[in-house]
Each structure stands twice: as structure tokens, then as C-alpha cells.
Amino acid sequence: MKYFKTMNIRLILLAMLSLSVVSCSKKSSSKGGSQATGWKINDKKGGFQYASKFKKQATGPGLVLVEGGTFTMGKVQDDVMHDWNNTPNQQHVQSFYMDETEVTNMMYMEYLDWLKRVFPPEQENYKNIYEGASPDTLVWRNRLGYNETMTNNYLRHPAYAEYPVVGVNWIQATEFAKWRTDRVNEKTLEEQKYLKKDAKITDVSSDKVFSTEAYLASPSTAMGGDSELVLQKGKGRGTSKKSSDGGADAAAGSTNNQGNSPKNVYAQRSSGLILPDYRLPTEAEWEYAAAADVGQREYNLYKGQKKYPWSGSYTRSGKRQVKGDQLANFKQGKGDYGGIAGWSDDGADITNKVKSYPPNDFGLYDMAGNVAEWVADVYRPIIDDEANDFNYYRGNVYMKNKIGEDGKVELVTAENQKFDTLSNGKIIARNYPGEIAQVPVDENETYLRQNFDKSDNRNYRDGDKQSSRYFKFGASEEGDEKGQLKDNQRMYDSPKHNVSVDSLGSMVRKYDKSNKRTTLINDDVRVYKGGSWRDRAYWLDPAQRRYYPQDIATDYIGFRCAMSRVGPKSDKRKSARNKR
Secondary structure (H helix, E strand, O other): OHHHHHHHHHHHHHHHHHHHHHHHHHHHHHOOEOOOOOOEOOEOOEOOOOOOOOOOOOOOOOEEEEOOEEEEEOOOOOOOOOOOOOOOEEEEEOOEEEEOOOOEHHHHHHHHHHHHHHOOOOOHHHHHHHHHHOOOHHHHOEOOEOOHHHHHHOOOOHHHOOOEOOOOOHHHHHHHHHHHHHHHHHHHHHHOOOEOOOHHHHOOEOOEOOOHHHHHHOHHHHHHHOOOOEOOOOOOOOOOOOOOOOOOOOOOOOEOOOOOOEOOOOOOHHHOOOOOOEEOOOHHHHHHHHHOHHHHEEOOEEOOOOOOOOOOOOOEOOOOOOOOOEOOOOOOEOOEOOOOOOOOOOOOOOOOOOOOOOOOOOOOOOOOOOOEEEEEEEOOOOOOOOOOOEOOOOOOEOEEEOEOOOOOEOEOOOOOOOEEEOOOOOEEEOOOOOOEOEEEOOHHHHOOOOOOOOOEOOOOOOOOHHHOOOOOOOOOOOOHHHHOOOHHHOOOOOOOOEEEEOOOOOEEEEOOOOOOOOOOOOOOEEEEEOOOOOOOHHHHOOOOEEEEEOOOOOOOEEOOOEEEOOOOOOOOOOOOOOOO
């Protein structure tokens, strides 16, 4: 009996010891250990380094999170213009961020001020940068109206600081978004001590400009290769080794020459610090955000179609304290832009200060009225939901970094900077010094792919050669004008204006005087959404869509920026009965 009791005690002790060993093993393998190899992650001695403490994407300045979802795009209640270009179709958009308000004059003036300081317009190499980015203030002029006050004051006078910027064409709006991306990421890296403090103000110059993509591709050559500005955080006693292939100089996780600390000296995309690009929203994103159907969700259904960004079928508020007040800034009727003096109306004759009207259910202001807004898409009369119903967007032009003869990425300089002459003669910078030069993708990226086969996809399935009756399957894609159809074979025979500069530097304008043109649609017209201070209530419907040449500005089209969200669709867990 005593023998069996001793054996039982031994067995119990052995079981406890084995459980302890297993527990310790699990604990040691889970604490900083790789599930793939068991190796320690983020070891101070080196090895694989990863941002394992990353929580979620930071919200960029001015942005509001818009949780993505499914919605019916289009479906206006009437079509007095007889465009029939917004046929209902089901779409899904991923979660994204969007500017709370339209880009204001003050925001755009900050951009112009930066350009003027960094690329002085009095220097020959940079004279077209500042002018090319400047809004067209003459859009306010009218043959039979006196609007010189706005022409001279609207952009720069502090009385209009918080009013939406106008006179900006689509190309200028996209360039502003690129600039904003770099400035926001530059500030983040400065705060994390990857860049010298205040270098963005005290040390910036035309040859020392921060570019997000240039920094990620080759940190040691960013900002003119000045090691006093681009810091090597956590370098230890070792020295960094420059990359020879044009990639990142110090990938996270490599060790320094002496191996005494990780050589995690530069921020990488895997660091989780770099925000995605600011950009124009796609048409699907803009319409989804403007409609804000989430405000009348019941279970997994919407309770009805909203005609405006707010609930109800009227443009005036029904709330007791502000009953009768207009909910947006638009034209009430002929000759009625702001109502009767001293009476509660929309409170504006031209544009109005942002946040002057209630936000929609996503917390976005002025998604109807004030100014119409550029979106990213190239205009076509239909939305091709048969080809795609997820993050729909027409306008993809795929580019890649240009690699020089030395095998490294080629940076833009004052000598190789490119400028484009628009159809109206305005000269705009295609890129800025310090950025990476871009070239179209080629067969190396497209060969045997099923998802895309060329760089420029703006006219895919609607205007390209495959869409026309002249397409010959199996024939060479090469033809007149680098594969373009002849003038009498184009699906969209829009005017073809041409502006060029002759050998003497004089501008030569060739206006298309053909009387056989039947449309204004081509690959350079962009969609703009939402009603403006010039528009009747009909255009306030988020589903309405119009188009305008991408290089022409007006006094009623502005813009706001968006940013893609990385990671989960929402920050909160949902249930079947979840309500907003």
C-alpha cells in the first residue's frame, strides 16, 4: 500500500513538472517568437525587425473615417437633363478617410507659400512651378457682371480664408494631394526622430526636398543625400552601408557592421508610420460618402432612398430651433442666390465658409452645395459594373519608378524636370525635384497577366480599340499614333486641340475647327459631383454626375482629399443588431 502511494505521488509530481515545462515552452515561444521559425522577433542583437506593437492607422490631418460598405450607386428620381448616365448599380467600397470639409483657400495658400519658398519663381528653372499651381482667379469674371472683387480678393484675402478654394483644375487638385502626402509624412518622421527637427522649415531648398516615395526607395539619397537631415535612428556604433540596387538602404531588421545593435536606421513602410497617399476620392467613394445611407440603416438594409445627403425630401430644416433654414448653399431660383436680405435662407450669395451647414451622417460637411467637387474618375456615360463592382474606378494609369544606368532609382532634378503644356496654354509641372521619375509599366509587369495588360487603362472596355468595330482580334496593336485609332474610327470623336512650343519658344495654338465632332468626351475629361452655389437643388442629389475638361477651372468646382484605409474595415466589432 505504501509502495502504491509513493508511486502515485511520483506520478503526480512528474505530471506537474511536464505541465510546467510545456507551459514555459509555450510562454517562451509566444513571447516575441516567430510562429514560422520560433526565432525571436525584434531582437536587440539583430535579425527580423517588425512593428509588432502597431495598433491601427493614424487618422491624417483633416480626415474623417468613412466605414465602407455596399450601396446602390446612381438611381436618381428624375432625369430632367435626359443624360441617363446614372443607371442604378450595386457597388462596394472599402473603408477610407475623407476630408471633413472642402479644401479651403487657407489650405491651398499654404501649398503656394511652400512652393514659392522652395522653388523661387524668379529662377528660370522654377518659374513655371508656382504659376502652374496657382488658381485661375479670372474664373470669376463675367461678360455682363461685375465680379472684380472676387477676382482680386477671393483667394488671398483673410475674409475668405475658410471658404472653399475654386479656380483649381483637376490636375492642380491632384498635385496638391501629392504635396500634402509628403508634408504630412515628413512631419510624422520628424516627430519620430527619423528627420532633423525643423528641417522642413530651416533647411528645405529646391535640392533638399522630402519625398515619401524617394525616402522609402533610397533613404540615404533623400533630401539631397544630406545625412544631417535624414537621421539614422537606432544606428548604434556601426555605420550604414549604402544600397547598390536602388532599394532601401537599411531594411528593418538588418544588423550593423559590428552586430551590437539592430541597424533599423530608417523608417520603412513596415514601420507603420508612413500614411497612404492623400488623393482625390473616386466617384464611387464620393457618392457613397455623400449619401451617408448609414444614417437610416435598419439591420442589414437601408430604409429608403435619400434624395439628399440629409434625410427627407426637402432642402430646409425641420428641426424646431432652426426650422426653415436651408441645409445647403445653392441657387434657389432665377436671380436668387442667397435669399432676401435679413431673412433666414442659405446665408450666402457666392460660396460660404465651410461648416456653415450641418454635416451628414458620416460627419462630412458641404457634400451638397457650396462648391461642386472634382473626383478622380475619367467620365464615361456608364458605370461598367459588369467588369467590376468593388472599389470601382475608371482612370488607372500604372507607372513605375525609373531606374537609371547605375541601377538606382532616378530622382527628378531641376535639369530633368518635366512640364506639360495644357490645351489652354497653361504650363504645369509634371513632377518636382526630389521625387522619383516615373515611367509607364511595360511587358515586364504585364506579360501573361489576366488583371491588366497595359499602362493606360482609362478607356478600357469603352473607347479602346477592343471596344470598337474596327478591332481585329490577333492583329498587331501597333497602328497610327502609337496604336490609336484613326480620327474617323474613334468611338468618342471629341475635338483635338493642340498646343506646342516652337523652336523659338513661342506658343503655337491649334484649335480644332472641325464641324463633325459629336461629343466632348475623351480620356481627359473628369467627373465632378455635387451641386454648387450656382446650381439648382436638382444637382444636390449625390447620384448626379457631370464632367469637365481636367485642365480647365471654374468658379464653382473645388475639391476635397481622401485616403485609403489599411487594415480592418471598422474599429469596432459589429453584431446583427448593431445600430449607429
